Amino acid sequence: MTMKSSTRQVDGVTxxxxxxxxxxxxxxxxxxxTVRDLLSKGQKKILLNLGDVNYIDSSGIGELVSAFTxxxxxxxxxxxxxxxxxxxDLLQITKLYTVFDVKDDEASAVKSFNH
Amino acid sequence: xxxxxxxxxxxxxLETVNNAEETAGRMAAAAGxxxxxxxxxxxxxxxxxxxAVLHGNxxxxxxxxxxxxxxxxxxxxxxxxxxxxxxxxxxIPDPLAPENLMKTSGRGIFLIRSFMDVVExxxxxxxxxxxxxxxxRGNAESKEALQ
Numbered sequence: 001m002t003m004k005s006s007t008r009q010v011d012g013v014t015x016x017x018x019x020x021x022x023x024x025x026x027x028x029x030x031x032x033x034t035v036r037d038l039l040s041k042g043q044k045k046i047l048l049n050l051g052d053v054n055y056i057d058s059s060g061i062g063e064l065v066s067a068f069t070x071x072x073x074x075x076x077x078x079x080x081x082x083x084x085x086x087x088x089d090l091l092q093i094t095k096l097y098t099v100f101d102v103k104d105d106e107a108s109a110v111k112s113f114n115h
Numbered sequence: 116x117x118x119x120x121x122x123x124x125x126x127x128x129l130e131t132v133n134n135a136e137e138t139a140g141r142m143a144a145a146a147g148x149x150x151x152x153x154x155x156x157x158x159x160x161x162x163x164x165x166x167a168v169l170h171g172n173x174x175x176x177x178x179x180x181x182x183x184x185x186x187x188x189x190x191x192x193x194x195x196x197x198x199x200x201x202x203x204x205x206x207i208p209d210p211l212a213p214e215n216l217m218k219t220s221g222r223g224i225f226l227i228r229s230f231m232d233v234v235e236x237x238x239x240x241x242x243x244x245x246x247x248x249x250x251x252r253g254n255a256e257s258k259e260a261l262q
Binding site for chain 2: 058065066069090095
């Protein structure tokens with residue numbers, strides 16, 4: 001299964017609901033295009049909901065890093081929500097877990113952008 | 116049907132990466148690994164296939180990737196070979212070093228080493244051979260199941 005992406009707005013924060021696999025090829029491209037598109041429209045508070053992302057490879061990890069850095073460089077903020085155990089473990093072993101701002105509750109994650 | 120050794124010759128395409136991952140998952144399941152180990156093995160093979168297709172063969176349609184699985188009494192041995200310039204493991208930067216942490220690539224070999232018990236990289240002028248071993252726990256039982 002490849003990746004699906006949909007966006008919604010909650011209190012000025014764009015929540016991107018992702019599902020499927022973030023891997024080399026289509027999955028990584030969908031993530032990259034989605035984040036770039038949001039930033040180009042001035043939507044700079046981005047919460048990536050990874051609750052339905054069941055698989056990610058090194059290319060997908062690289063894409064998350066790229067999205068985080070791109071948002072930051074454009075004065076935005078990108079946070080991660082609802083990591084599955086697999087994604088959580090991968091971010092732990094690559095030492096990226098503490099780099100990303102990781103949330104496990106949507107309402108408090110949205111609030112955290114506005115403080 | 117039991118296969119103690121099976122090998123595939125594959126094109127240098129993205130489809131090969133996906134096929135290698137799926138095949139590794141099936142082989143690992145047949146060897147008796149649990150779901151978490153199957154995920155690790157199939158992901159290691161996916162990363163190795165990405166290296167072979169992208170960095171080794173650079174999607175060259177004239178170059179092939181060879182993927183082999185061998186089930187011994189104690190191990191699942193997976194070998195993946197490309198026809199590229201040869202990967203020098205010593206030149207791969209440490210992805211955990213602070214200066215590399217935010218790089219968008221360079222984590223494949225690290226993940227393979229994290230997920231497999233033994234990883235050997237054999238570069239040559241005709242390509243790179245990556246040999247990965249995962250030890251089978253309770254192997255006598257699973258070996259019987261495989262047969």
